[in-house]
Amino acid sequence: xxxxxxxxxxxxxxxxxxxxxxxxxxxxxxxxxxxxxxxxxxxxxxxxxxxxxxxxxxxxxxxxxxxxxxxxxxx
Numbered sequence: 339x340x341x342x343x344x345x346x347x348x349x350x351x352x353x354x355x356x357x358x359x360x361x362x363x364x365x366x367x368x369x370x371x372x373x374x375x376x377x378x379x380x381x382x383x384x385x386x387x388x389x390x391x392x393x394x395x396x397x398x399x400x401x402x403x404x405x406x407x408x409x410x411x412x413x
Contacts, residue, residue, distance in 0.1 A: 339397060339408055343370050346393055351378035368408045370397070382412060 340361045348354045356375035361368065372393075374382050383390045394410050401408045 339368070339401060340370060342400060343372055343393065343397060343410060346396065347372055347374060347382055350381050350389065351375065352381075353378055367406050370408060370410045372410060372412045374412075379412075 340359050344357060344359045347357045347359070351357060351374055353375040356373075356378070358373045360371040360373070362371070372382070381389070382393075384392075390410075390412055397408050397410050
């Protein structure tokens with residue numbers, strides 16, 4: 339899942355080298371923290387958060403059959 343979020347984020351931003359994804363596995367959920375350059379933050383979030391919602395929807399659909407939910411946080 340980490341690679342999927344990384345690929346999507348790198349497709350959206352100008353500064354691809356600044357994109358990182360940290361994965362934290364907890365007992366009840368997995369959290370993916372997406373870090374981008376400050377000047378690319380608007381491109382990842384989108385107007386009214388539409389792109390961020392779309393990224394979360396893709397991750398949710400890709401992990402629908404897994405036991406633990408996966409959450410995406412944009413830092």
